[in-house]
Amino acid sequence: xxxxxxxxxxxxxxxxxxxxxxxxxxxxxxxxxxxxxxxxxxxxxxxxxxxxxxxxxxxxxxxxxxxxxxxxxxxxxxxxxxxxxxxxxxxxxxxxxxxxxxxxxxxxxxxxxxxxxxxxxxxxxxxxxxxxxxxxxxxxxxxxxxxxxxxxxxxxxxxxxxxxxxxxxxxxxxxxxxxxxxxxxxxxxxxxxxxxxxxxxxxxxxxxxxxxxxxxxxxxxxxxxxxxxxxxxxxxxxxxxxxxxxxxxxxxxxxxxxxxxxxx
DNA sequence: TGTGATGTTGAATG
DNA sequence: GCATTCAACATCAC
Numbered sequence: 266x267x268x269x270x271x272x273x274x275x276x277x278x279x280x281x282x283x284x285x286x287x288x289x290x291x292x293x294x295x296x297x298x299x300x301x302x303x304x305x306x307x308x309x310x311x312x313x314x315x316x317x318x319x320x321x322x323x324x325x326x327x328x329x330x331x332x333x334x335x336x337x338x339x340x341x342x343x344x345x346x347x348x349x350x351x352x353x354x355x356x357x358x359x360x361x362x363x364x365x366x367x368x369x370x371x372x373x374x375x376x377x378x379x380x381x382x383x384x385x386x387x388x389x390x391x392x393x394x395x396x397x398x399x400x401x402x403x404x405x406x407x408x409x410x411x412x413x414x415x416x417x418x419x420x421x422x423x424x425x426x427x428x429x430x431x432x433x434x435x436x437x438x439x440x441x442x443x444x445x446x447x448x449x450x451x452x453x454x455x456x457x458x459x460x461x462x463x464x465x466x467x468x469x470x471x472x473x474x475x476x477x478x479x480x481x482x483x484x485x486x487x488x489x490x491x492x493x494x495x496x497x498x499x500x501x502x503x504x505x506x507x508x509x510x511x512x513x514x515x516x517x518x519x520x521x522x523x524x525x526x527x528x529x
Numbered sequence: 530t531g532t533g534a535t536g537t538t539g540a541a542t543g
Numbered sequence: 544g545c546a547t548t549c550a551a552c553a554t555c556a557c
Contacts, residue, residue: 297552344535379552516536
């Protein structure tokens with residue numbers, strides 16, 4: 266479930282399974298819509314005999330660097346997932362393609378909803394520029410975060426979700442940040458004081474760090490977080506008030522009407 | 530059976 | 544240029 270911490274965990278898996286091994290073959294399955302700037306067949310051809318030498322995560326994107334200087338870019342959409350498995354094992358149900366390594370190990374890319382995107386990039390910096398992909402949410406400085414907010418007129422949630430402001434925040438973490446800082450997600454940026462903006466930045470950093478420390482395993486997220494109460498009939502872990510559900514920035518949003526102040 | 534789900538993109542609107 | 548809303552992508556779970 267891929268927001269920044271989830272993709273970070275996928276990167277660890279990818280590095281462990283795929284780095285520095287010769288790619289014997291790419292096994293293609295039903296790949297419609299998955300490959301964005303190359304056909305599956307051409308992708309498989311390019312991969313054969315190559316090795317991944319490193320990987321780089323920026324927001325929800327994972328760039329896997331090849332020994333020919335190019336990159337394979339993974340974006341997981343809502344349901345993209347890597348699965349490592351051995352020769353003879355059954356492949357995941359919605360596997361779109363798999364890398365096969367000489368020892369028989371596979372790294373499958375599974376995606377039921379086909380919302381994932383895979384690109385083959387000769388120049389990853391060019392891609393980042395074209396997409397206007399913002400700095401990673403964990404890398405961005407407080408000053409740059411505040412600077413991005415300058416002049417914006419929309420909601421705080423919309424700001425956090427826009428990947429050109431900063432990269433990596435998704436719907437669930439954005440709700441968590443707003444809740445922890447006690448700001449209504451539909452609050453308008455111009456109405457937020459400097460102090461609140463800084464709290465949002467530091468709250469976000471702390472949440473992402475803790476999520477990564479827990480390997481994005483939701484069962485281990487603190488019960489004091491909004492996270493595991495964020496559902497129908499859920500109550501605020503701070504004051505017990507029933508949570509509200511609304512649409513903000515086009516996404517389903519949970520918040521506590523009692524302790525999250527609406528500004529603007 | 531209908532509805533909504535962690536995301537992105539493009540089109541249309543204001 | 545900005546911000547918002549909608550539809551599309553395809554499948555699963557409740």
